Amino acid sequence: xxxxxxxxxxxxxxxxxxxxxxxxxxxxxxxxxxxxxxxxxxxxxxxxxxxxxxxxxxxxxxxxxxxxxxxxxxxxxxxxxxxxxxxxxxxxxxxxxxxxxxxxxxxxxxxxxxxxxxxxxxxxxxxxxxxxxxxxxxxxxxxxxxxxxxxxxxxxxxxxxxxxxxxxxxxxxxxxxxxxxxxxxxxxxxxxxxxxxxxxxxxxxxxxxxxx
Amino acid sequence: xxxxxxxxxxxxxxxxxxxxxxxxxxxxxxxxxxxxxxxxxxxxxxxxxxxxxxxxxxxxxxxxxxxxxxxxxxxxxxxxxxxxxxxxxxxxxxxxxxxxxxxxxxxxxxxxxxxxxxxxxxxxxxxxxxxxxxxxxxxxxxxxxxxxxxxxxxxxxxxxxxxxxxxxxxxxxxxxxxxxxxxxxxxxxxxxxxxxxxxxxxxxxxxxxxxx
DNA sequence: GTAGAATTGACAATATTTTAACATAAGTTG
DNA sequence: CAACTTATGTTAAAATATTGTCAATTCTAC
Numbered sequence: 319x320x321x322x323x324x325x326x327x328x329x330x331x332x333x334x335x336x337x338x339x340x341x342x343x344x345x346x347x348x349x350x351x352x353x354x355x356x357x358x359x360x361x362x363x364x365x366x367x368x369x370x371x372x373x374x375x376x377x378x379x380x381x382x383x384x385x386x387x388x389x390x391x392x393x394x395x396x397x398x399x400x401x402x403x404x405x406x407x408x409x410x411x412x413x414x415x416x417x418x419x420x421x422x423x424x425x426x427x428x429x430x431x432x433x434x435x436x437x438x439x440x441x442x443x444x445x446x447x448x449x450x451x452x453x454x455x456x457x458x459x460x461x462x463x464x465x466x467x468x469x470x471x472x473x474x475x476x477x478x479x480x481x482x483x484x485x486x487x488x489x490x491x492x493x494x495x496x497x498x499x500x501x502x503x504x505x506x507x508x509x510x511x512x513x514x515x516x517x518x519x520x521x522x523x524x525x526x527x528x529x530x
Numbered sequence: 531x532x533x534x535x536x537x538x539x540x541x542x543x544x545x546x547x548x549x550x551x552x553x554x555x556x557x558x559x560x561x562x563x564x565x566x567x568x569x570x571x572x573x574x575x576x577x578x579x580x581x582x583x584x585x586x587x588x589x590x591x592x593x594x595x596x597x598x599x600x601x602x603x604x605x606x607x608x609x610x611x612x613x614x615x616x617x618x619x620x621x622x623x624x625x626x627x628x629x630x631x632x633x634x635x636x637x638x639x640x641x642x643x644x645x646x647x648x649x650x651x652x653x654x655x656x657x658x659x660x661x662x663x664x665x666x667x668x669x670x671x672x673x674x675x676x677x678x679x680x681x682x683x684x685x686x687x688x689x690x691x692x693x694x695x696x697x698x699x700x701x702x703x704x705x706x707x708x709x710x711x712x713x714x715x716x717x718x719x720x721x722x723x724x725x726x727x728x729x730x731x732x733x734x735x736x737x738x739x740x741x742x
Numbered sequence: 743g744t745a746g747a748a749t750t751g752a753c754a755a756t757a758t759t760t761t762a763a764c765a766t767a768a769g770t771t772g
Numbered sequence: 773c774a775a776c777t778t779a780t781g782t783t784a785a786a787a788t789a790t791t792g793t794c795a796a797t798t799c800t801a802c
Contacts, residue, residue, distance in 0.1 A: 326789070328732050332725035336707070350749060362749095363791050370751060378750040379798035395728045396735030410626030417622060420707075420724060426731075465730065489734045491727060495548070495632075505737060507730035509723065512632060513544035515703060516607045518677065518719035519638075520540050522701050523608030525717060538759070562779060574779090575761050582781060590780040591768035 327368050331391055333358065334365070338388040350381035400425045402462055403491075406478055407469035408433035408441070408448045411493060415467055416443040429461050434474075451478075458485040465489045472496040539580050543603055545570065546577070550600040562593035612637045614674055615703075618690055619681035620645035620653070620660045623705060627679055628655040641673050646686075663690075670697040677701045684708040 337358055341349060355362035369375050369382075375390050376382040392398060405412045408431045415421075416428050431448045433439065438448050449457065457463070466487045468475055475494030482490060489505040492498055498506055549570055553561060567574035581587050581594075587602050588594040604610060617624045620643045627633075628640050643660045645651065650660050661669065669675070678699045680687055687706030694702060701717040704710055710718055 323736075324788075325729075328729055329725075331732070332722070332728040335728070336725075352749080361791060363793095364789090366750065366752095367790075374751065376750055377798065378796070379748050379800085381749065394732065396731040397728065399731070399735060401731065401734075410622045410629060414622035414626055415723070418723075421727065424724070424728075426727065464734070488737075489730055491730055503737065503741070505730060505733040507726055507733070509721070509726055510544070511627070511630075511721065512636070513541075513548075514719055514721055515633065515636075515638065516544040516547070516609065517537075517540055518701055518703055518717060519608040519611070519613065520543070520606065521717040521719070522613075522676070523611060524535075525700075525715065529715075536759080564779075573761060575763095576759095578780065578782090579760075586781065588780055589768065590766070591770085591778050593779065 323371050327371055330360075330364075330368055331395055334368070335388065335391045335395065338384055338391065341384045342388055346384050348381050348383055351376070353381075397424055400427060401464040401489075402427050402429045403465035403467060404428070404430045404432065404457070404463050405467045405469060406432045406451075406454070406482075407467075407493075408435075408438045408443070409469060412467070412469040413443050415469065416446065426465070429463060430457055432457075454481060455485045458482070458487060463487065465491060467491045467493070468498075469493045535583050539583055542572075542576075542580055543607055546580070547600065547603045547607065550596055550603065553596045554600055558596050560593050560595055563588070565593075609636055612639060613676040613701075614639050614641045615677035615679060616640070616642045616644065616666075616669070616675050617679045617681060618644045618663075618666070618694075619679075619705075620647075620650045620655070621681060624679070624681040625655050627681065628658065638677070641675060642669055644669075666693060667697045670694070670699060675699065677703060679703045679705070681705045 334354075337354065351362040351365045354365055358365075366376075369387075372390070372394055375387050403426055405416050405428065408416075412431060412433075416431055422428070428444070428446050431443060431446055432451055432454050433448050434451045436450075439450050441448050458466075463486075466482045466489070468478065468490060470478065472495045475492070475496050476498060479490060479492075479498045479500055483500050483504055488503065490498065490500070490507070492506055492508045493511070495510055495512060497508070500506060546566075549566065563574040563577040566577055570577075578588075581599075584602070584606055587599050615638055617628050617640065620628075624643060624645075628643055634640070640656070640658050643655060643658055644663055644666050645660050646663045648662075651662050653660050670678075675698075678694045678701070680690065680702060682690065684707045687704065687708050688710060691702060691704075691710045691712055695712050695716055700715065702710065702712070702719070704718055704720045705723070707722055707724060709720070712718060
């Protein structure tokens with residue numbers, strides 16, 4: 319029944335949510351698409367179009383109720399669910415993500431961390447112990463883990479992703495610099511940091527060339 | 531003179547570079563757009579179209595020379611330059627980025643780290659010492675810093691970005707969960723990790739709903 | 743309660759992006 | 773070296789995405 323929403327639209331929803339959250343904090347009760355468009359530096363038309371993919375959240379002559387819209391977007395993004403997640407790779411990046419408290423507020427609960435380095439086993443991040451890789455399969459099966467976060471070097475990522483999928487993982491947040499090859503029913507969100515840095519590099523050089 | 535290349539195209543270049551690098555490592559000398567399209571799971575047409583934004587790198591009947599194309603894309607991305615960068619925020623995320631050796635291979639040289647927490651001052655990441663925020667302005671001016679990486683909580687990000695820009699920074703890699711407000715001549719690349727996690731959350735719930 | 747102002751949701755018009763098609767040039771084979 | 777194959781670069785077509793417009797509805801003020 320859901321028509322297919324483009325990833326471009328989905329990609330904008332978290333930003334809407336962020337701005338609406340800020341408005342909530344400032345006790346703003348209502349906002350029109352054109353006011354919001356000024357704040358967010360996008361067109362009012364785009365805001366209305368995006369929101370109307372999911373149904374009419376506003377009211378003519380009034381605009382949008384901030385609280386209501388915030389909650390609706392949260393629901394669309396699936397943030398009313400609770401997700402259990404594990405982190406594979408307990409280096410600085412893994413620890414950073416494990417320590418990020420805002421994820422927990424959104425319903426993402428860190429259940430375990432794994433690493434192959436013996437010296438890391440047993441250390442903990444906010445009370446969550448780092449376990450050896452051998453324990454991974456049984457841990458996933460026994461703790462209803464929804465999401466696996468991959469913060470290991472690219473060499474290990476593909477084999478580890480196979481272990482994850484074989485043991486029932488259906489969503490991977492992939493920070494390894496490689497494309498995973500998983501069945502279509504497994505959702506993968508890639509964060510390729512060096513790609514992002516290269517884009518910045520391009521924009522620096524391109525700006526410099528055009529303004530030399 | 532450069533016509534304006536869309537950010538969609540730029541965003542794909544690092545991935546091309548990654549696959550070409552792997553082919554180089556395997557001593558593959560030449561590749562056609564259709565072979566590459568199979569590897570990368572995109573259309574051959576898109577590859578040719580993307581590359582032709584920058585000129586003809588291939589040869590009819592032959593395809594593309596892997597080494598040559600790799601170098602050309604590197605140049606386009608500005609990777610033949612060397613960039614000095616600093617990291618503001620020496621928490622786990624800052625340390626993770628500072629410790630990532632591949633950045634150095636690409637010409638991104640970590641020159642300094644900064645934090646406001648007294649207990650972090652003087653600690654070091656790969657020989658680079660963490661300095662107090664007071665030293666930031668003079669350090670930028672005296673060490674030709676090109677890029678500042680912002681890995682601090684959102685509250686501090688906007689004021690710190692003003693200090694950066696006032697002291698000559700022209701590029702910011704922003705991990706703080708807030709939109710910066712900087713002059714147009716300052717390049718900003720945002721990495722909003724929680725946005726990325728929310729996208730994953732959406733795709734999980736959306737898949738579940740459509741396959742219930 | 744009525745008139746006027748505000749603002750959505752829907753639709754139409756543009757603009758951009760992606761994919762397909764193909765003429766042309768270069769490589770390859772016997 | 774001629775015929776055939778390969779594969780680019782380019783142009784055209786199709787698909788998506790974004791922006792603009794406006795009728796219809798609701799709010800607000802008097």
